[in-house]
Amino acid sequence: MSERSAGMSGQTDRARISPLELLDLDGLLPEEDRQIRAVVAELVTTRVRPHVARWYEIGQAPVRELAVEFGRVGLLGMHLTGYGCAGASAVAYGLACLELEAGDSGVRSLVSVQGSLAMYAIWRYGSEEQKQQWLPRMAAGELIGCFGLTEPDHGSDPASMATRARRDGTDWVLSGGKMWITNAPVADVAVIWARTDEGVRGFVVPMATPGVTAREIRHKMSLRASSTGEIVLDDVRLPADALLPTATGLKAPLSCLTEARYGIVWGALGAARDCLHTAIDYATSREQFGRPIAGFQLTQAKLADMAVELQKGYLLALHLGRLADAGTLRPEQVSVGKLNNVREAIDIARQCRTILGANGISGEYPVLRHANNLESVLTYEGTSEIHQLVIGQRLTGLAAFGG
Structure with missing residues (x-):
């Protein structure tokens, strides 16, 4: 043979x-x-x-x-x-x-x-x-920063932000609130985006400034090993040099989101890979009907499909990384990466949980923790629907936002 x-x-x-x-x-x-x-x-x-x-x-x-x-x-x-x-x-x-x-x-x-x-x-x-x-x-990690764009009533539509900054002599006075801000409860400094008479502008705000308060968001079912908070700005007075001088308009914070989304394209693969490693280890050692469950065709079909999607996501991330290093990466290309890789990663996590059976919900294994975390990753830095619309706009030339 x-x-x-x-x-x-x-x-x-x-x-x-x-x-x-x-x-x-x-x-x-x-x-x-x-x-x-x-x-x-x-x-x-x-x-x-x-x-x-x-x-x-x-x-x-x-x-x-x-x-x-x-x-x-x-x-x-x-x-x-x-x-x-x-x-x-x-x-x-x-x-x-x-x-x-x-x-x-x-x-x-x-x-x-x-x-x-x-x-x-x-x-x-x-x-x-x-x-x-x-x-x-x-x-150096001596100071921790956070990024204040999302608001309680304005998530996918940052152009409608309610936070305002007004001039008072040479100072700026900020009022408003930001929500779901990673690192906020432990941050030393925040980059806050606010609406001004000149459009959306960014400000570097020390968290110890009078009028700034941060509240930890508790009872999360996802990203529990992360500090998330709400920032309240109550007539926060800042000197003129707190303004980010070249950040004018909504394009500035959106460019920062593109940077973060790129990291997510790769990061989601890490969660998926860890789930798949765990599922393979478990399936090769767990025996049912007198043999390891990894030896059954249905289990191998699941593992094969997940491995294929992981390879494809990795190749996509690597291609985007090389575009970024060449200085030619475009925002809609990052949207393709985030939409695909997070969507596939969460599907892999859920499928791996089925291979682990009842043990899949145990904290002894990382699979359900990854799946729960990916529920947040699926939403932050742009929901899947937003990225679909970004891609759709580039394909058709028509903006469907808000319609």
Whole structure:
């Protein structure tokens, strides 16, 4: 019997491989990127995995401690240049997000919000004085930032934001509120977006400023290893130099969201990969009817389909990363990545849970934690429906928002 026919008939066993080894995708990466990925994977293995189930259970993670450790290895704002930032490639940053979210979506969110939202806004739109004041200590994890765009009544429609900033002499006075703001309860500084007579503008707001209060959002069923809050701005007086000088109009905060969405394209794959690893490990050791359940055709069909979708999502993320490194990545392309990869990741998580059976709901395994977290990832930085409309607009030339 030939090797091929033996394999088809199930008579010849072969060594197991990791899901992302199926297409030898590592061969697409330069050695430097693989080394960066290995550093982050080791950090997640030693610092996150042993504790994250408990963080999730109690609804609290040591955000400040993690920020310092992440800053020490250059993870915060790692794709930015100067001011203490690592200046890594977009692909390397994506791989880091993948490994972080393989630990937990909330942990990756900490890094994304710090680097791709708060730090990026200051790096891209801030004055030199603002960059020097904030970025080095944020890159080191000494200061934690948050990004205030979403409001209680204005999520997918930020153009309708109610937060206002008015001039009072040379000062600015901000009033309003922001909701579902990652890192807000522990943040030292917030980038707040507000409507002015000149359009939407961004402000760097120290959280200790009089009139600023942050309230932790409790009783979450998702992203429990992440700090999420509401920010209230009660006639907050800021000096003129708090304004981000080159951020004018809604395009500025949306460009920051594009940065964060790119990290999600990779990060969601990490959650999916961790679920698939768990399901394969479980299926090869769990026996029913006298054999491992991994040896049954229905289980292998599930595993094969999930592995195929994981490869496709990885290739999409890598393509987008290379476009980003070439400076040609467009927002609608990021929407394709987020829509596909998060949608597939949550489907993989749910399918893996079925392979684990009743154990799939146990905190002993990470699968349902990942699935619950991905419910938030599916919604934040643009819902699936919003990304469908972004893609639809590019395909048709017609905007369907609000219609």
